[in-house]
Each structure stands twice: as C-alpha cells, then as structure tokens.
Amino acid sequence: MKPKERLAIPRQHPTELKPEERITNFDEVVFGFDDETAIKEANRCLQCKKPACRNGCPIHNDIPGFIRLLREKKFEEGYWKDRETNSIPAVCSRVCPHEFQCEGACIRGKKGDPVAIGMLERFLVDWMVANKKNMLKPCAMPKGKKVAIVGSGPAGMTCAFELAHAGYHCTIFESLPAFGGMLTVGIPAYRLPRDIINAEFDALVNCGVEIVNNITIGKEKAISQLKEEGYEAVFVGIGAHSSRKLGIEGEDLEGVMHGVDYLRRVNLGESLNLGPNVVVVGGGNVAIDVARTALRTGSDKVFILYRRTKKEMPASQAEIHHLEEEGVKVEFLAAPVKIHGENGRLTKIECIRMELGECDASGRCRPVPITDSNFMIEADAIIPAISQDVAHMPESEIKLDLSRWNTFEVDEITMQTSVDWIFAGGDAVLGPQTAAKAAYQGKEAAESIIRYLEGRDLREGRVPEPEETEEKEK
Ligand SMILES: Cc1cc2nc3c(=O)[nH]c(=O)nc-3n(C[C@H](O)[C@H](O)[C@H](O)COP(=O)(O)OP(=O)(O)OC[C@H]3O[C@@H](n4cnc5c(N)ncnc54)[C@H](O)[C@@H]3O)c2cc1C
Numbered sequence: 001m002k003p004k005e006r007l008a009i010p011r012q013h014p015t016e017l018k019p020e021e022r023i024t025n026f027d028e029v030v031f032g033f034d035d036e037t038a039i040k041e042a043n044r045c046l047q048c049k050k051p052a053c054r055n056g057c058p059i060h061n062d063i064p065g066f067i068r069l070l071r072e073k074k075f076e077e078g079y080w081k082d083r084e085t086n087s088i089p090a091v092c093s094r095v096c097p098h099e100f101q102c103e104g105a106c107i108r109g110k111k112g113d114p115v116a117i118g119m120l121e122r123f124l125v126d127w128m129v130a131n132k133k134n135m136l137k138p139c140a141m142p143k144g145k146k147v148a149i150v151g152s153g154p155a156g157m158t159c160a161f162e163l164a165h166a167g168y169h170c171t172i173f174e175s176l177p178a179f180g181g182m183l184t185v186g187i188p189a190y191r192l193p194r195d196i197i198n199a200e201f202d203a204l205v206n207c208g209v210e211i212v213n214n215i216t217i218g219k220e221k222a223i224s225q226l227k228e229e230g231y232e233a234v235f236v237g238i239g240a241h242s243s244r245k246l247g248i249e250g251e252d253l254e255g256v257m258h259g260v261d262y263l264r265r266v267n268l269g270e271s272l273n274l275g276p277n278v279v280v281v282g283g284g285n286v287a288i289d290v291a292r293t294a295l296r297t298g299s300d301k302v303f304i305l306y307r308r309t310k311k312e313m314p315a316s317q318a319e320i321h322h323l324e325e326e327g328v329k330v331e332f333l334a335a336p337v338k339i340h341g342e343n344g345r346l347t348k349i350e351c352i353r354m355e356l357g358e359c360d361a362s363g364r365c366r367p368v369p370i371t372d373s374n375f376m377i378e379a380d381a382i383i384p385a386i387s388q389d390v391a392h393m394p395e396s397e398i399k400l401d402l403s404r405w406n407t408f409e410v411d412e413i414t415m416q417t418s419v420d421w422i423f424a425g426g427d428a429v430l431g432p433q434t435a436a437k438a439a440y441q442g443k444e445a446a447e448s449i450i451r452y453l454e455g456r457d458l459r460e461g462r463v464p465e466p467e468e469t470e471e472k473e474k
Contacts, residue, residue, distance in 0.1 A: 001043060003046060006043055006044055006045070006046060007044075007046075007108075009040060009041075009043055009044045010113070011041070011044065011112075011113035011114075011115075011116055012033065012037045012038075012040055012041040012116060012119070013116075014030050014031050014032065014033060014119055015031045016029050016030050016031065016322075017029050017031075019322075019325040019326050019327070022190065022326070023292075023295045023296055023326050023327075024296070025190075025296065026188060026189040026190045026296060027190060028189075028190055028191070028193050029190050029191065029322060030094075032119070032122050032123055032126045033119055033120070033122075033123045035073075035127075038070060038119075038120060038123040039070065039071050039073070041115065041116050041119065041120060042067045042068075042070045042071035042115075042120055043071055044108065044115050045064060045067045045068075045071075045108075045115045046107060046108065047064050047067075047068060048064065048107055051063060051064045052105040052106065052107055053102040053103070053105050053106045053114075053115075053117060054102075055105060056101045056102045056103075056104055056105025056106075057101055057102040057436070058101060058434065058436040058437045058439075058440045059085050059086050059092070059436055059439060059440045059443070060085060061082055061084075061085045061086050061102075061121075062081055062082070062084065062085065063102055063117055065081045066078040066079070066081040066082045066120070066121070066124060067115070067117075067120055069081055070120055070123070070124060075123075075124055075127045075128070076127075076128065076133055078124045079124040079125065079127070079128050079133075079135075082121055082124060083137070086439070087157070087158050087161040087162065087200075087439065087443070088154060088157065088158060088161075088200055088435070088439055089121055089124070089125050090122075090125045090196045090199065090200065091154065091183060091192065091196060091197065091200065091435055092118075092121065092435060092436050092439070093118050093119075093121035093122035093124075093125055094118075094122060094191065094192050094196065095183070095187055095191060095192050095435055096118060096434065096435065096436050097285075097316045097434060098117055098118040098316075099114075099316055099317060099318075100316070101434075101436065102117045102118075103115065103116070103117050103118065129199075135199070135203070136203055136206050136207075137165055137203070137207075139164065139165065139206065139207035139208065140164075140165055140166055140167035140207075141167050142167055142169060142208070143166075143167035143168055143453075144169075145168055145169065145232050145453055146168065146169040146170070146171065146230055146231050146232065147163050147168050147169070147170050147171075147231055147232065147233045147234070147235065147449055147453075148170075148171055148173060148217075148226040148231035148233075148234045148235070149170055149171065149172045149173070149234075149235045149237065150172075150173050150217045150223070150234065150235065150236045150237065150238055150393070151172075151173075151174065151181060151236065151237040151238040151239060151426075151428070152172045152174040152179035152180060152181055152211065153180065153181020153182055153183065153237055153239050153426060153427070153438060154181060154183060154426065154435040154436075154438040154439045154442065155181075155235075155237030155239075155425045155426025155427070155428070155438040155439065155441055155442035155445075156172055156174075156181070156235065156237035156426070156442060157172075157180075157181075157200060157201070157204065157439070157442065158438075158439040158440075158442030158443050158446070159235045159237065159423075159425070159442035159443070159445050159446045159449070160172055160204055160209045160235075160442075161203070161204055161207075161209075161446075162442070162443050162446030162447070162450075163446045163449060163450065164204060164207040164208060164209050165207060166446070166450050168449075168450070168453070169208060169210075170208075170209045170210070171209070171210040171211075171212060171231070172204075172209060172210070172211045172212065173212050173215050173217050173221070174211065174212065174213050174214075174215070175214070175215065175216035175217075175219075176213065176214070176264075176268070177213050177214055177268065178213070178267075178268060179197075179201055179211055179213065180197045180200075180201070181237075181239050182239060182241075182260075182427075182435075183197050183435060184197055184267060185260075185263065185264040185267045185268060186260060186263055186264070186267070186286070186289070187289065188263070188266075188267065188289050188292065188293050188296075189267075190292070190296070191289075216393070216394070217393055218392075218393025218394045219393075219394050222397055222398075223236075223393065223397075223398050223422070224397060224398055227421065232421065232453055233421050233422070233423065233449045233452055233453060234421060234422045234423070235422075235423045235424070235425070235442070235445050235446075235449065236393075236400075236408065236417070236422060236423070236424040236425075236428060237424070237425055237426045237428060237438070237441075237442060238390065238391070238392075238393065238428045239390070239426060239427040239428055239438075240388040240389055240390045240391070240407075240427040240428065240431060240432045241260060241264075241388060241390075241391045242388055242389045242390065242391035243258030243259060243260050243261055243384070243385075243388055244258075244384075244386050244387040244388060244389060245258070245384070246281065246336060246384045246386065248336060248337060248338055248339065249338045249339065250338055250339025250340060250341055250346065251339060251384075253339055253341040253344060253345060253346040254341075254344055254345040254346065255275075255341070255345050255346035255379075255380060255381050255382065256339060256346055256381070256382050256383075256384070257274075257381065257383055258383065258384055258385070259280070259282065259286045259287065259289075259290045259383055259384060259385025259386075260286060260385075260388055262274075262290055262293075262383055263286070263289060263290060263293060266293055266297060271297075272297060273297055273298045273299065274294050274297070274299050274380060274381035274383070275299065275379075275380025275381055276299060276300045276301060276380060277299070277300070277301045277302075277378060277379045277380045277381075278291070278294045278299045278301070278302045278303075278379065278380065278381045278382075278383065279302075279303060279304075279305060279336075279349055279377055279379045279381070279382045279383070280294070280302065280303070280304045280305070280382075280383045280384075280385055281304070281305045281306075281335075281336055281382065281383070281384045281385060281386060282304070282306065282384065282385035282386045282387075283304070283306040283307075283308065283312070283313040283314055283315060284313070284314040284315050284385070284387070285314075285315050285316070285319060286385040286387075286388075287304055287306075287315070287385040287386075288304075288315045288319045288320070288322075288323050290383050290385050291303075291304055291323060291328045292322070292323060292326060292328070294381075294383070295326055295327070295328065299380075299381075302327075302328050303328060303329040303330065303331060304323075304328060304329070304330045304331065305330075305331050305334045305335060305336060305351060306330055306331070306332055306333075306334070307333065307334065307335040307354050307367040308332070308333065308354075308356065308365070308367050309332050309333060309356065310330070310332060312364060312365070331351075333353060333354045333355060333356075333367070334351050334352070334353055334354060335351060335352055335354055335367070335369070336349050336350065336351050336382070336384075337350050337351065337352050337369075337374065338350040339382060340376075346379065346380075346381070346382060347378065347379075348376045348377065348378050348379065349376070349377045349379055349382055350374055350375075350376055351374065351375055351376070351377060352369045352370065352373055352374050352375075353369070353370045353373035353375070354367040354368060354369055354370065355367070355368055355370055356368070387432055388427075388432045389405075389406055389431075390406055390407055390408070390427070390428050390431075392406075398419055398422070400417045400418055400419060400422060400424070401417065401418035405431055407428060407429050407430065407431055408424040408428050408429050410423070410424050410425070410429050411458075411459075412464045412465075413444075413458075413459050413462050413463070413464050414444070414445075414448040414458040414459060414462075415429070415441055415444050415445035415448055416448060416452075416458060420452070421452070423445040423448055423449055424445070425438065425441030425442050425444065425445045426438030426441050426442060429441060440465075447462075
C-alpha cells in the first residue's frame with residue numbers, strides 16, 4: 001500500500017453500549033475492533049523510521065512493530081512483540097490515556113487523527129483470549145532468593161512479574177481484601193472488566209508469586225521484619241490513596257465523601273446510593289469515574305464542578321465524551337466555598353464563579369474567583385475528587401527520605417530509596433499518575449533489585465527518563 005493510500009483511510013471507531021443501556025450496569029462500555037476493522041486501522045500506520053509513538057509510550061513498547069505484525073495478520077506474534085516490554089498489555093490497552101501518550105505523539109495526529117494505537121493493542125489481547133492462546137511467559141528456574149513487594153497495584157504487579165520471570169521468589173503484601181490497587185478499587189469495571197485484572201494475577205501466580213491480602217506493612221508487619229524473614233530486598237508500591245481535602249467549612253458533614261474513598265467502597269462491593277442529587281468536584285479521571293459510578297448506583301442528577309474550562313480538564317476526551325453522553329452536566333469555572341448543613345447533614349453547597357487569570361509557561365491559566373458571584377446548589381452528596389496524596393506506611397520504624405510532595409525520594413534511574421535494600425515506584429514516587437508510568441517504574445525497580453541481589457552496579461548502562469514538565473495536579 002502506498003503512503004497516500006494509507007493517509008486516505010479514516011480513523012476507525014469502536015462501537016459502544018448505548019448511554020441509556022450502560023448507566024444501568026457496570027458492563028464494559030467500549031467494544032473491541034473486529035479483525036477487518038483492526039487491519040484497516042493498522043494500515044493507517046506510516047511505520048515511521050523514528051517512531052514518536054514509542055517515545056510517547058511510558059513503557060516504550062515497539063508500537064510500529066506490533067502494528068506491522070497485526071496488519072500481516074500475525075496476531076499472535078503481534079501480541080508477543082507488545083509483551084516484550086509490557087507486562088500488563090490488557091490493562092494498558094484499555095485504560096492508558098493514549099491521547100496524552102503514544103497517540104498524542106503519533107505523527108498522523110499533526111494533520112488529522114492519530115492511529116488508534118490503544119484499540120490495536122487491545123485487539124491483539126482480545127484475539128489471544130478469544131482464541132484461547134497461551135498468554136503466559138515461561139517461568140525461570142528458581143534462584144533461591146526472595147523479595148517482598150508492598151502493594152499490588154500496577155507498580156507492584158510489574159515488579160513482581162519481572163522478578164518472578166528472572167527466578168526470584170516474590171511475595172506481594174496487600175492491605176486490601178482485593179488485589180490490583182487502583183485498577184481494582186479506583187477504575188470502575190465498565191472501563192476495566194475485572195476478569196482482565198484477574199488474568200494478570202493468574203500469570204503472576206503461575207510463576208510462583210505469592211499474594212497475601214489484608215496485611216498492612218508498617219502496621220501488622222514492620223518493614224524491617226520482612227528483612228528478618230529473609231526477604232533480601234523490598235519494593236514499595238503503595239500508591240497514593242489519601243484523598244486531598246477541599247479545605248472548606250462543612251467538609252466533615254454527613255453526605256461529604258471523598259472520591260477515591262467512595263470508589264473503593266463501591267468497587268469492594270458495598271451497595272452505596274448517594275441520593276438523587278450528587279455534586280462532584282474536580283476535572284480529572286477520578287471525578288469522572290465518581291460521577292459515572294454515582295449514575296450507575298441510582299443517583300438521578302449528577303453534576304461536576306470544575307474550576308477551569310473544558311480545555312483544561314485533565315481527563316481524557318473519550319471520558320469527557322462518555323460523561324456528557326450519560327447526562328452528567330459540568331459546571332465549568334465554578335468552585336465550592338462552603339458546605340451548608342442541618343443537623344450534621346449537608347443540605348446545600350455554596351459555590352463561586354471563577355475566571356481564568358494569569359497563565360504559566362505551559363499555557364495553563366490560574367482560576368481566579370469573581371467577587372460577589374456566589375450561588376447555591378442543593379445536594380444530597382458532595383464528592384470532592386481533586387487529587388490524592390501518599391498514605392504512608394503507619395509506624396514505619398525505618399524512615400525513608402521523602403520529597404517536598406511527601407512522595408518517596410528515589411534515585412531517578414534505579415528507584416532505590418535512601419535505604420539500600422528498599423526500592424519504590426509508581427504513584428508513591430510520582431504522585432497520582434497513570435498505570436503505565438507506575439508499571440514502568442516497577443519494571444525499572446525490578447532490574448535494580450536483580451542487580452542488587454547479584455552484587456552488580458545498579459546504574460551501569462542505564463540512562464534517566466527525560467524529565468516531564470507536566471503539572472502535578474490531576
Ligand atoms: C478513579 C481512578 C481512575 C484512574 N483512571 C486511570 C486511567 O484511566 N488510566 C491510567 O493509566 N491510570 C488511571 N488511574 C491512575 C492509576 O490507577 C494509578 O496511577 C496506578 O494504579 C498507580 O499504581 P501503583 O501501583 O503505584 O499504586 P496503586 O494502584 O494505588 O496500588 C497500591 C496498592 O498498595 C496497597 N497498599 C498501600 N499501603 C499499603 C501498605 N502499607 N501495606 C500493604 N499494601 C499497601 C494499596 O491498597 C494498593 O492496592 C486512575 C486512578 C483512579 C483513582
């Protein structure tokens with residue numbers, strides 16, 4: 001096919017559950033491509049000599065490589081090409097914010113629509129599942145050394161996966177009754193079906209990884225105790241699970257629940273109806289997931305307050321589109337200033353209108369309140385979803401150095417903390433970020449742990465990732 005012909009193919013779009021159908025349940029909203037659509041989309045790829053998409057991918061997957069195999073109908077080979085770098089492709093293909101990563105970098109996006117890389121990656125995974133192919137990598141011979149992993153999110157999962165496949169025995173300690181971190185207790189099932197996460201864990205267990213739930217390291221077991229029990233290194237991937245507060249009057253009234261706390265309870269199976277009128281505060285993925293979950297658990301009117309405009313919303317365009325289709329209204333340029341209540345329960349939210357003021361170097365403008373523009377909204381529940389901080393291990397007798405954002409300070413290449421046998425990665429180091437970035441750090445930490453256990457230089461031949469200028473707010 002000539003480049004001109006490739007350029008003439010329009011981007012293919014997946015089919016989706018209809019909004020009125022999907023808000024009654026947690027079924028997956030987006031359907032995968034069929035063979036014909038996937039090949040057509042794959043034919044849009046220009047196979048760039050210096051593929052920008054690969055740099056845009058936090059794990060640096062060989063995207064042109066798997067797309068080339070896909071369009072040659074070598075679906076199984078395509079899957080394994082992707083798997084060379086990505087230990088959780090089923091997860092990444094569904095939840096990565098592709099428009100800010102690989103697809104955001106795709107050269108075709110400069111004059112039109114980028115290649116639908118996420119959907120192509122998902123096609124390969126779904127094809128393997130549908131055709132009952134073996135998706136397990138062969139396990140390595142045991143090396144007789146063991147490593148403890150604290151936290152079962154994508155950082156911990158990836159670290160365990162890499163170590164187990166290098167022959168090290170890993171035990172994952174997880175404080176919750178479920179495994180998967182925010183993939184399970186944050187992201188709702190209509191975006192990431194639970195059998196996908198379960199399959200990733202089956203792959204870990206297959207290579208001897210032990211998973212121990214309901215144990216909080218630093219509480220039921222000290223981190224130093226792990227060392228005494230023979231774990232020669234520890235990886236800390238505890239994420240960022242502490243909801244940031246609005247810091248306004250009335251935040252402790254009944255009816256106020258913070259975003260990740262609400263999602264955790266629903267995702268762990270609690271039946272929670274917030275009442276007919278729900279207000280969510282924030283503009284990121286968490287706020288959108290809260291709003292869409294509230295609809296699915298029986299609330300009638302859900303709307304979001306966001307202090308900037310649609311253009312600045314950190315959530316992905318697809319998520320914003322789904323939100324609007326499902327009937328959630330977003331009140332832009334508005335922020336809550338006080339929560340009013342009666343008898344200890346919230347009744348109304350006092351808000352203020354904002355305007356955009358000075359912009360920073362990245363072009364992001366500061367929201368400024370407009371004097372005397374206050375207005376009231378009646379609500380049964382308000383869910384602030386404005387970001388998360390790291391909830392540190394309680395009573396940890398080993399003090400690890402922390403950054404000014406209260407995240408773990410690590411060596412930027414090796415992920416080693418201030419204590420030589422403890423490594424850290426994911427949201428606990430980066431602040432709230434993405435599954436792929438967490439997975440990448442888990443993988444880098446695994447490489448360092450292997451070198452540490454083998455007495456090799458941790459840094460030799462490795463370079464740091466280019467610095468990001470992205471804002472911390474999510
Ligand atoms: C609602 C929501 C939606 C999101 N949507 C997306 C998305 O669409 N795409 C995307 O890429 N990313 C998304 N993210 C972000 C993504 O989920 C995280 O960046 C990623 O999960 C971080 O991985 P992690 O392994 O660092 O931490 P986590 O996934 O947070 O896992 C940490 C684990 O450690 C456990 N833990 C904590 N303390 C201890 C302790 N002391 N002892 C034992 N266990 C402990 C926790 O219970 C948790 O299971 C979303 C996040 C949320 C909250």
